[in-house]
Amino acid sequence: DVVMTQTPVSLPVSLGGQASISCRSSQSLVHSNGNTYLHWYLQKPGQSPQLLIYRVSNRFSGVPDRFSGSGSGTDFTLKISRVEPEDLGDYYCLQSTHFPRTFGGGTKLELK
């Protein structure tokens, strides 16, 4: 199975500040069709996960442009600028290039 390693595990931030989360995979996530299937989710407290970014850098419907994704191969980053209270929660990366689909261990974004 592809192992997804997220860092940091916990990320204290100030409102209005910036946050950066790393996700590294044990194998390249470039599919034979040329696409890279790396996605980002936010799980707010007491809620189900919601899709933020798909295929590395594409914002899902309704996701503000404060969220941006980048990376390639095995190394990916989610950046959040101007952090707002509704951004707090657990962030997960997901790879869907390989079976089984595997998630990162999560990063908790919390107030400093």
Add this chain to the structure above:
Amino acid sequence: EVQLVESGGGLVQPGRSLKLSCAASGFTFSNYGMAWVCQAPTKGLEWVASISTGGGNTYYRDSVKGRFTISRDNAKNTLYLQMDSLRSEDTATYYCARHTTLFDYWGQGVMVTVSS
């Protein structure tokens, strides 16, 4: 609006069975693959099983192969997860999710607790 509503969770003894359901609305259910994803208490997310649009292809994580069965009824817009020979390590919240090349919409989740 896409809606996925799970039901059927609860407390069950080890070795017993439970069947989860997920009622879908707001999209053409038969056009999409579907999946179950679980989250043990205070833990991260794990994909459990997936099913193709017509139900002919199913996929499972190794730890549930032979014990869990994913199925769907496209006439009823409903996804199922039959969970047999349950173990304490199956205790988790189970989410139903629409499965394309990723999980784009999720239900609110249903809790399954396996304990004597």
